[in-house]
Amino acid sequence: MKDTVVEWKVKMQFECFSVLFPRGTFAMQNILGMVTPKFFKKISESKVYEEELVVEKLEIIGHVQKRMGTKLRNLRNKLKSTKLTDGKKISGCDRLTDAQILLIQKYYGLAIRNTSKSVDEMSKSIWAIYFHKLSTDAKPQHGLCPMGSDSWCGFNKSLVSGEKYIHKHSLPEPVLLATKKVFRELADKKLLSKCIHGQSQNPNESFNNCVWKRIPKNTFVGINTLKIGVMDAVLCFNDGFYSRTEVLKNLGITPGKKHLRCIKKIDMLRIKEAEFMFQEARKEARTLKRQIKRVSELSETSKQD
Numbered sequence: 001m002k003d004t005v006v007e008w009k010v011k012m013q014f015e016c017f018s019v020l021f022p023r024g025t026f027a028m029q030n031i032l033g034m035v036t037p038k039f040f041k042k043i044s045e046s047k048v049y050e051e052e053l054v055v056e057k058l059e060i061i062g063h064v065q066k067r068m069g070t071k072l073r074n075l076r077n078k079l080k081s082t083k084l085t086d087g088k089k090i091s092g093c094d095r096l097t098d099a100q101i102l103l104i105q106k107y108y109g110l111a112i113r114n115t116s117k118s119v120d121e122m123s124k125s126i127w128a129i130y131f132h133k134l135s136t137d138a139k140p141q142h143g144l145c146p147m148g149s150d151s152w153c154g155f156n157k158s159l160v161s162g163e164k165y166i167h168k169h170s171l172p173e174p175v176l177l178a179t180k181k182v183f184r185e186l187a188d189k190k191l192l193s194k195c196i197h198g199q200s201q202n203p204n205e206s207f208n209n210c211v212w213k214r215i216p217k218n219t220f221v222g223i224n225t226l227k228i229g230v231m232d233a234v235l236c237f238n239d240g241f242y243s244r245t246e247v248l249k250n251l252g253i254t255p256g257k258k259h260l261r262c263i264k265k266i267d268m269l270r271i272k273e274a275e276f277m278f279q280e281a282r283k284e285a286r287t288l289k290r291q292i293k294r295v296s297e298l299s300e301t302s303k304q305d
């Protein structure tokens, strides 16, 4: 039964896609975000477009970044009662704690964002996190970490400043060996090539959100309403509400001064809201950073006690 519902959903989604993004009008070359693998396979196999236009599914970096945290937490749950090669469990003090998972997830996201022009560089930066965590005072392995005084790697930074560096946040080798599979999966070049666009989804202004605002999911609408709703969403999402005036002009309607003023105001508000949300996201990131620092300091103090 579940499969039949999934098949039906895929069929419906595909029919909508073929009607809304057909050959000759406008094409959707890249799909950024969450489409089911079955739906994506159907689009790729159907050849809705000319052969040279290959529809590609791109990944939202924020979603890929979260995968690191999820996979590490799942691994920790899976191995919670297993003893690693050093006779200790994967979790616990100075091992794969929540704070360490958050840190690795954060560095993984930065590795993708800061090197989003080359898949090889991205992969190298991700493995740099692995070897950075594996490094100890006796065996430093920072060859892949960025060099210079502005590097995030304290060891490489200390090479420039000449100060003594002590490895405080390393993870034991058996723990890292257990996580190697997760790193290998998430440093896969095929996956990284879908992140090369360097884009993330603004949750408040996502395209889906724009469509659902015009055509609520829970209300049945005919195909023409659906078409108009999606086209209006595309128009406003790409060029703002002001672009609607061009449509009106083509329909032989000249927009009045008051209409133009209002529509400009809506666009200004939209930009202000987006800027505000961006600042909020930055604030959230700063809070997360502080929390991570506090957790690391607490674990340091408990270690000294």
Ligand SMILES: [Zn+2]
Pocket: 131, 132, 141, 142, 145, 153, 154, 155, 156
């Ligand atoms: Zn390093």
